[in-house]
Amino acid sequence: MDPVRQDEFDSEACGSIAPKAKPCPRPKPGEAAGGCSFDGAQITLLPIMDAAHLVHGPIACAGNSWESRGTLSSGPSLSQYGFATDLTDSDIIFGGEKKLKESIDYIAGRFAPPAIFVYSTCVTALTGEDMDAVCKTAAERIGIPVIPVNSPGFVGSKNLGNRLAGDALLQYVIGTGEPEPGTPLGVNLIGEYNIAGEMWDIEKLMNSAGISVTSRITGDARYKEITWAHRAKVNMVVCSRALLGLAREMESRYGIPYFEGSFYGAKETTYSLRQMAYLMNDREMERRVDRLTEREEARLSQDLRPYRKLLKGKRAVLYTGGVKSWSVISALKELGVQVVGVGTNKSTEDDVRRIADRVGDDTEYIPEGGASRILKTVKERKADIMIAGGRNMYVAMKEQIPFIDINQERHKAYAGYEGVLRLAKELTYSLANPVWKLAASPAPWDREGPAYER
Amino acid sequence: MSKDELNIKDNTSLFKEERYVQQRENKKQFEAPCSEQETAEALAYSKSAEYMEKNFNRQNVVINPHKACQPLGSVMAALGFEKTLPFVHGSQGCNAYFRSHLSRHFKEPTPSVSTSMTEDAAVFGGMNNLIDGLENSVALYKPEMVAICTTCMAEVIGDDLNSFIGNARIKGVISEEYPVAYCNTPSFVGSHITGYDAMIKGIISYLYTRSGIESKPGSGAESGEKLNVLLGFEPYTGNFAEMRKILGAFDTQYTLLGDHSGNYDSPATGEYEYYYGGTKLEDVPQAANALGTLSLQKYTLKKTQEYISGTWNQQITALSTPLGIKGTDKLLEAVSELTGLPVPASLSEERGRVVDALMDSHPYLHGKRVALVGDPDLLIGLIGFCLETGMEPVHIICSNGDVDYNEVKFKDEAEALLASSPYGSEAAVHVGKDLWHMRSLLLNDSVDLAIGSSHLKFAAKDAEVPLVRIGFPIFDRHHMHRYPIIGYQGTLNLLSLIVNTILQQLDDNNSGFNFELVR
Numbered sequence: 001m002d003p004v005r006q007d008e009f010d011s012e013a014c015g016s017i018a019p020k021a022k023p024c025p026r027p028k029p030g031e032a033a034g035g036c037s038f039d040g041a042q043i044t045l046l047p048i049m050d051a052a053h054l055v056h057g058p059i060a061c062a063g064n065s066w067e068s069r070g071t072l073s074s075g076p077s078l079s080q081y082g083f084a085t086d087l088t089d090s091d092i093i094f095g096g097e098k099k100l101k102e103s104i105d106y107i108a109g110r111f112a113p114p115a116i117f118v119y120s121t122c123v124t125a126l127t128g129e130d131m132d133a134v135c136k137t138a139a140e141r142i143g144i145p146v147i148p149v150n151s152p153g154f155v156g157s158k159n160l161g162n163r164l165a166g167d168a169l170l171q172y173v174i175g176t177g178e179p180e181p182g183t184p185l186g187v188n189l190i191g192e193y194n195i196a197g198e199m200w201d202i203e204k205l206m207n208s209a210g211i212s213v214t215s216r217i218t219g220d221a222r223y224k225e226i227t228w229a230h231r232a233k234v235n236m237v238v239c240s241r242a243l244l245g246l247a248r249e250m251e252s253r254y255g256i257p258y259f260e261g262s263f264y265g266a267k268e269t270t271y272s273l274r275q276m277a278y279l280m281n282d283r284e285m286e287r288r289v290d291r292l293t294e295r296e297e298a299r300l301s302q303d304l305r306p307y308r309k310l311l312k313g314k315r316a317v318l319y320t321g322g323v324k325s326w327s328v329i330s331a332l333k334e335l336g337v338q339v340v341g342v343g344t345n346k347s348t349e350d351d352v353r354r355i356a357d358r359v360g361d362d363t364e365y366i367p368e369g370g371a372s373r374i375l376k377t378v379k380e381r382k383a384d385i386m387i388a389g390g391r392n393m394y395v396a397m398k399e400q401i402p403f404i405d406i407n408q409e410r411h412k413a414y415a416g417y418e419g420v421l422r423l424a425k426e427l428t429y430s431l432a433n434p435v436w437k438l439a440a441s442p443a444p445w446d447r448e449g450p451a452y453e454r
Numbered sequence: 455m456s457k458d459e460l461n462i463k464d465n466t467s468l469f470k471e472e473r474y475v476q477q478r479e480n481k482k483q484f485e486a487p488c489s490e491q492e493t494a495e496a497l498a499y500s501k502s503a504e505y506m507e508k509n510f511n512r513q514n515v516v517i518n519p520h521k522a523c524q525p526l527g528s529v530m531a532a533l534g535f536e537k538t539l540p541f542v543h544g545s546q547g548c549n550a551y552f553r554s555h556l557s558r559h560f561k562e563p564t565p566s567v568s569t570s571m572t573e574d575a576a577v578f579g580g581m582n583n584l585i586d587g588l589e590n591s592v593a594l595y596k597p598e599m600v601a602i603c604t605t606c607m608a609e610v611i612g613d614d615l616n617s618f619i620g621n622a623r624i625k626g627v628i629s630e631e632y633p634v635a636y637c638n639t640p641s642f643v644g645s646h647i648t649g650y651d652a653m654i655k656g657i658i659s660y661l662y663t664r665s666g667i668e669s670k671p672g673s674g675a676e677s678g679e680k681l682n683v684l685l686g687f688e689p690y691t692g693n694f695a696e697m698r699k700i701l702g703a704f705d706t707q708y709t710l711l712g713d714h715s716g717n718y719d720s721p722a723t724g725e726y727e728y729y730y731g732g733t734k735l736e737d738v739p740q741a742a743n744a745l746g747t748l749s750l751q752k753y754t755l756k757k758t759q760e761y762i763s764g765t766w767n768q769q770i771t772a773l774s775t776p777l778g779i780k781g782t783d784k785l786l787e788a789v790s791e792l793t794g795l796p797v798p799a800s801l802s803e804e805r806g807r808v809v810d811a812l813m814d815s816h817p818y819l820h821g822k823r824v825a826l827v828g829d830p831d832l833l834i835g836l837i838g839f840c841l842e843t844g845m846e847p848v849h850i851i852c853s854n855g856d857v858d859y860n861e862v863k864f865k866d867e868a869e870a871l872l873a874s875s876p877y878g879s880e881a882a883v884h885v886g887k888d889l890w891h892m893r894s895l896l897l898n899d900s901v902d903l904a905i906g907s908s909h910l911k912f913a914a915k916d917a918e919v920p921l922v923r924i925g926f927p928i929f930d931r932h933h934m935h936r937y938p939i940i941g942y943q944g945t946l947n948l949l950s951l952i953v954n955t956i957l958q959q960l961d962d963n964n965s966g967f968n969f970e971l972v973r
Contacts, residue, residue: 027546027568027570028570029569029570029571029583029584029586029587030541030567030568030570030586030587030588030589030592030594031567031568031590031591031594033546033549033550033568033570034550035546035547035550035551036545036546036547036548036550037547038547039550054515057606058523058606058640058641058642059516059519059522059641059642059645060522060523060524060525060526060548060551060606060641062516062519063519063520063522063523064522064523064526064548064552065551066518066519067909067912068554068558068929074469074474074477074478074481075478075481075482080912081518081890082516082517082519083515083517084515084516084519085514085515085516086515086516087642088642088643089640089642089643091642092610092642099514100514102513102514102515103514103515106512106514106515107515110508121606122544122576122607123606123607123642125576126607126610126611127610152545153545153546153547153548153607154544154545154571154572154573154575154576154607155572155573156572157546158547197468197469200469200477203477204473204477220481222481371563371726372726375726390557390558391550391554391557391563392563394557394561394562394563395563395726397722398562398563398723398726399725399726400722400724439722439724
C-alpha cells in the first residue's frame with residue numbers, strides 16, 4: 001500500500017478537524033442505526049484505564065452501557081466503573097451543575113484518579129449546563145485535570161464522537177506533560193483500543209524490532225503517557241476513520257509525521273512496522289524490522305498451511321466499520337478466503353478506495369445497514385461465513401450462517417502475525433462446527449427416505 | 455487436522471506468559487505512584503465501617519448503577535405484541551444501546567428503530583424526523599403496528615407525539631387506520647420497569663379505544679375467555695412457557711397481554727424474520743371482556759393495573775414474581791379464584807416433588823447468609839424463597855425500589871415480609887442505592903452468597919463471594935433466561951442453581967480433608 005500523505009485527502013477526509021464543515025453522514029430516521037456520538041467518545045477514551053469516566057446525564061447513558069467494552073487492562077480498573085450523575089426531573093428543571101461538582105469531588109476524594117473525564121449527554125447539552133466551567137473550576141480546586149468531553153448523542157454518529165474525543169485530548173491532555181529524561185521515544189499508536197489484548201501483541205512485535213511505544217491512544221493507556229504524546233517521533237493511525245484528525249493536528253502543531261496502517265493481516269503488519277522504522281529515520285531499525293518481518297512471515301506461512309487447505313476458496317461477507325472494512329480483507333486474502341460482500345457504511349472515501357484495491361470486481365458493496373440487506377448479499381453471493389459485529393451475530397445464527405465477531409465486543413485478538421493465525425483458527429472452527437450440519441438437516445420424521453443417516 | 459495440532463493461546467492463557475507479565479510491570483511507571491502497602495491500606499479502609507458510612511452518605515454520584523432507563527423497558531414491551539416495531543423517538547445512540555443490551559441478555563436479535571434526532575431536531579423539534587422515520591421504517595420493516603416511545607431528548611424539548619403522529623397521517627405517510635401506539639418515557643424519571651409499564655398501558659389503551667368495544671367484564675366467558683395475564687418486565691422467556699403450562703393445566707382460556715417470548719426465543723429455521731409471536735392485536739380489545747386480570751409484577755405494572763381496573767372495570771389480582779413454593783401457591787390460588795376452577799391435581803403433585811427436593815437440599819441452605827440485588831417484584835419473590843428455605847437475606851439493594859403499590863411501598867412490604875420470619879431478622883433493605891453501596895456491604899459484613907445480575911460480578915469478586923446470576927441483565931452466562939424461575943418447576947431450577955453453587959464452592963475451597971464424593 002502506498003503511504004497516504006496529508007495532501008492527498010486534505011479536503012474530503014471525514015476524520016479531519018472542523019466537523020461543522022465536512023460532517024460525517026447523518027443517520028437516517030426510521031432505521032436501526034448504530035451508536036451515537038456520546039458512545040463514540042466513550043469508546044475512544046474509556047481505554048485510558050486509570051482515569052475516572054463520569055457521565056453527566058440521566059442514568060441510562062451509563063446504566064445501559066457500563067463495562068460492556070472488551071478493552072482489556074493490564075493493571076488499573078477504574079475505567080471499568082460506571083460513574084453517573086443520574087440526573088432526575090428536578091435536575092432537568094433546576095440544573096445539575098451542583099450535582100456534577102459534588103460528583104467530581106467525591107470521585108477525586110475516594111478514588112484519587114490521575115484525571116477525570118466528564119461526558120455531556122443529550123440532556124445536559126439541551127438544558128445548557130456549563131460543563132466546561134464546572135470542570136475548569138473543579139480542576140483548580142482538586143488539583144487534577146478534569147476534562148469536559150462535549151459529545152452529546154444527538155450531534156451525530158459514533159464516528160463523530162471519536163473525533164470529538166480526539167479534540168478533547170488535543171485541547172486538554174496532549175502536551176501537558178513530559179516524559180522522564182532518558183525515556184526512549186518512538187511511536188504513538190492512535191485509534192488502537194486493546195480489544196481482547198491486541199495492543200499487547202502489537203507492542204511485543206514493536207519491541208522485538210526495537211521500536212518503543214510512546215503513548216497508547218488509547219488501548220490500555222495510562223493518563224500520564226498521553227500527556228507526553230507530543231514527544232513521539234511518529235504517529236501511527238490504526239483506525240483512520242476515528243482519529244485521523246488528531247494525527248493531522250499533531251503534525252501541524254508538533255511536526256510529528258504520521259501514517260495510516262493496520263495490523264490485520266501479515267502484509268499490513270509488515271507494512272506498518274516498516275513504515276514506523278522508515279519515518280523514525282533510523283537505518284539500523286529498518287534493518288531490524290526487515291529481519292523480524294521476514295522471520296515472522298515465514299513462520300506464519302508455515303503455521304498457516306493446514307488452515308489454508310481448509311479455507312481456500314471459502315466465501316465471506318464482511319460487515320464492519322472503519323479501518324477493518326479494508327484491512328481484514330487483506331488478512332482474509334492471505335488465508336485464501338474470498339470476500340464477496342463488504343459493508344461500506346462506516347468507511348471513509350479513502351477506506352472505500354482501499355477496499356477497491358483489495359477485492360475483485362464482483363464483490364458487492366453494502367452501503368447501508370439493516371439485517372435483511374446483509375442477509376440478501378450472503379444468500380445471493382453464496383457466502384460460507386459472515387464476519388461482522390455483535391448486533392448482527394444473532395441474526396446470522398437465525399439464518400444458520402457461520403459467523404465470527406470482529407467488532408468492539410470480540411473476545412479474540414486478531415492483530416499481528418499471531419492474530420492471523422487466530423483468525424484462521426476461528427474461521428476454521430466456525431466453518432467446521434458440526435452444528436451447521438445438524439441445523440441444516442431436518443428432524444428424522446420430516447426426512448424423505450431412510451430415517452437415519454448412518 | 456487435530457484441533458490441538460497448533461497451539462494458539464487465547465488471551466486468558468497467553469498474557470500469563472513471562473514477557474507479558476514483565477510488560478505489565480514496566481508499565482507501572484505510568485500509573486499513579488502508589489506502593490503495595492498503600493494499596494493494601496486502601497483496600498482495608500474500603501472494608502471499614504467508617505468508609506461504608508461515607509459511602510452511604512454519598513448523594514451526588516451513582517457508581518455502578520443497577521438500573522436501565524424507561525425506553526429500554528418500552529422496547530421490550532412493544533416486542534410483546536404481534537408484528538409490532540419498537541420505534542424510539544430521540545437520538546440514535548439510545549436505540550443502539552437498547553438493541554445491544556437486550557440482545558446481549560437474550561442472545562437474540564432485537565428489531566427496533568430510531569428517529570435519529572440531531573442538532574437541528576434539538577432546535578426545531580423532532581417532528582420531521584418522526585414523520586420521515588415512520589415512512590422509512592414502515593416501508594423497510596413492514597410492521598403491522600408501530601409502538602413509539604420517547605427518550606430524554608424528545609422529552610426535554612417537549613415533542614408532542616400525539617400531534618406529530620396526527621401530522622404524519624395528514625401528510626399521508628401512514629394511513630388514517632394504521633395503528634401507532636405511543637408512550638412518554640423520559641429516562642430521567644423511573645427506570646426500565648416504569649417504561650415497560652408505560653408502553654403496555656399505551657398499547658392496550660390505544661388498541662382498546664380505537665376498537666370501539668365497550669368493556670363488559672365477564673362477557674368473554676361465553677366465548678371461553680376468562681383470564682388476562684401480565685408477566686411484566688420479564689427477562690426469562692422460560693417463565694412464559696411455565697405460565698402457559700400452568701394455565702394449560704387449569705384448562706382455562708387466557709390472553710397474555712405482552713408476550714415477548716416469541717421474539718426472544720425463536721427457532722433457528724434458516725430464515726430470519728423480524729417478528730415472532732406476540733399477543734395478537736385483535737385479542738387486546740377482547741381482553742376487556744375477561745373475568746379478571748392476573749398481574750405478576752404489581753410494582754412494575756402499576757399504571758397498567760390502574761387502567762385495567764378503572765377503564766375495563768375488571769377484578770385485578772396483583773402479585774409479585776411468583777418464586778418459591780409459597781409464591782407459587784399464591785399464584786395458583788389467584789388463578790383458581792379468578793377463574794372459579796380448582797387447582798389441578800398435576801400441579802399439586804408437582805408441588806410435592808419440589809417440596810421433596812427442597813428437603814433434600816436443606817442442610818446446605820440453612821443459615822446461609824445471602825445478598826440480593828434486583829427489581830422490586832423479583833426481590834419480593836426472592837426474599838420469600840430465601841425465607842422458606844432457611845437462607846437468611848442480609849443485604850438487599852433495590853435501585854428502583856421506591857415504587858408504591860396502593861399506598862404500600864416496596865420497602866415496607868419487603869420489611870414486613872422479612873419480619874415475618876426469624877430468618878429475616880438480620881436483613882436491611884436499601885432502596886435507591888447502587889452496586890458500589892453493595893460492595894461496601896459485602897466487604898464490611900460478609901455473606902455466603904450473592905444473588906443478582908451479571909453487573910454484580912465486580913462487587914462479588916472483590917468480596918470473594920460466589921454469585922448466582924438471577925434477574926436482568928445476564929450478559930456473561932448462556933441460556934439462563936430459557937429456564938423458568940417461576941412456578942414449582944422454576945422453584946426447582948432456582949434451588950438447583952443455588953444449592954449447586956454452594957456445593958461447588960465447598961469443593962473449590964476445601965483443603966482435601968472433606969473432598970467427599972457424596973453430598
